Amino acid sequence: MLAAARPRVVAALAARFRDLDLAEDAFSAACEAALREPAPIRDPAAWLYVAARRRALDALRRADREARVLADQPEPDPVGDVVPFPEPIPDDRLRLLFTCCHPALAREARIALALRVICGVSVARIARAFLVAEPAMYQRLTRAKAKIKAANIPFETPPSREWQFRVGTVLETLETALAIAYRNAAGTGETGGLAPEVERLAVLLAELMPQEAEAHGLLALVCLVRSREAARVDREGTMVPLSGQDVAQWDIARIEAGRTALDRATAIGKPGPLQVQAAIHLVHCLRRETGQTDWAAILRLYDVLTLMRPTPVVAVNRALALARATSAEEGLAALDAIETGRLTQFLPFHAVRADLLASLGKVGEARAEYDAALALDPEPAEARLLAARRDALGS
Template identity: 75%
Template sequence: MADALAAARPRVVAALAAHFRDLDLAEDAFAAACEAALREPTPIRDPAAWTYVTARRRALDARRKAEREERAIASQPEAETMGDVITFPEPIPDERLRLLFICCHPALAVEARIALALRTICGVSVPRIARAFLVAEPTMYQRITRAKAKIGAAKILFETPPPGEWAGRLGAVLETLETALGIAYRNASGAGDTAGLAPEVERLAEFLAELMPEEAEAFGLLAVVSVIRSRENARLDGDGAMVPLSQQDIAKWDAVRIEAGRRALDRATALRTPGPMQVLAAIHLTHAMRVHDRPTDWRAILRLYDALLAMRPTPVIAINRAVALSRAYSSEDGLAALDELDADRLADFLPFHAARADLLARAGRGEQARAAYDAALALEPEAAEARFLSAQRDALGA
């Protein structure tokens, strides 16, 4: 039941927020509905529908108690029969994309837009969002709280913006979905509070590409999502440990999804508007050439990362570029690139320590590699990644 409720969260919260025009009320009502669902003595046939109807009732009660919008509330029809529970409103999936555009309003700071959208629409926990942005949890809580307050203070409408405003919000929308996919990808098992996140990102990416067929980056994102999801069945070994991309069994890759990603990238490049999503898609498709019995072209991947880093100079891309550099040339070259990064800022960033540990091990610097693996494990990775990192550290010997 807990997993079903977590999967239902994005749909229900988005629908409630769009209906009541209040993000806090939507989240509080959903939380109360979940508590009620977990106390139900009999199985709930449709957890999403049940929580929507229950949360809607709780939200209406909360507004009545606060004596706000009494006339509007009095006109709201109550859901009184099981028919209301069973016929969960189908327009709700579209509410998520609508709310995503609202959260990405230009009145909000870019990182605040993305963080708010991740929390509200995608249901990502604040600790996970904080790690993705390399900030402390209290800082991220403050950003999300301020963003919600700004939406209320600026009286931002809970309506899909007119088409003329879509382009101005598209970048933040794309980055939100890309970040959500990255968070889901970190959890190789696909269990826990990120369960269902990758399929939801894919659904929204498909809808976004349909909504904006002249936006190359929308198709670039769709290509990235398709290729990344093509590898899901190869990401765990028999012991539940994460399997890195370079070691995955390509027989477990989904060739249909890879082809869908290639078509999406072709559609993007035909629009002749280059962007970072398309470059990232090209990187993933270069890795995917292994399905055609072709070795990984690390020098091509390095060139693509050079281009991506110029477009988006972030620590994550710089780390991935360093790994590509190590495979194209030498581990020492990769380590030199990592040494150029701000180690203090990345002290709590697990991928930095994991990449450094791997390159140190490949360079034969066992003691330093062990220390780097310990640093990565101290940052509490997901269970599958922890198993992998522990095995790599143990393989170094005493």
């Protein structure tokens, strides 16, 4: 409950005090205080905001900056957890998202900072998403926050004329957040509320930027990915791969919402990678109607995505599509042709390679790849699937 309130509360604190470090420190202190409360807290977000605000004010007073803070209107003197949460808080998160995606910051730093501050993703998960070591990601985040403070970057949504310089990074941030949420098939724990928050922001962006094709593409992608949530984990808590999911559990309303959003994006006539990814997921979702997966169509879409985004991660996904559309031998050859580099830290690379090796009867090599994937700390549901597949290989 406390972790779920983090993005909303930190965004509100950062918007008020214009200091990301202060906001995060105050929130942490408020969480510690909440854990000591003897009675249940009815509204954790409101309680944490009030408690964190008090701690932030105390910190500023100790730093002899009271005048700058108290220039605002007098603060209420709340008791317990009955004070309503201040509004407009949802806009605070959008405002802070655009602040973190300021063009003065390096691209990866923008995305990482937004994921940490607005989405509440742990530094460890962000580091895995970027295939870098956790200490290196800490350094990037620290430098980014310092630059925001030094450059006096305003905590406000920029005028619409400036959105074009930030919207690409905003969309990429939400895409990355969705990918992190998707890794957690069970939808619990630290990232349990991440997918709904990404969807909320995607809806808002599509409404605010109706002529931005990729905003509709993101919304389509989110809807189609989330349409399969109910089928992603079995009763034992093991992740169910897409090919083995019960299509009757898929959410028809979300599939149709995704299809509608993709149609709107296509009508604008500005193709982009988010639209292509949404189209790939739509083809997967069509199995609910046809009973089959059109892997040839998916492979063609990955060919297009490779032209738009020629990254090793896309190449791994294309190799799997090639294997399904043609043969495991061709897919494995395409996988082995990729310049690995940081892919050794990319769990799906090892999982896909293990799957293809196992299908070719190369048990020893497949087992080694499953072990490599498990060593990269997968989410619990995925770890159970990988371990089960490895154990099914025998000795």
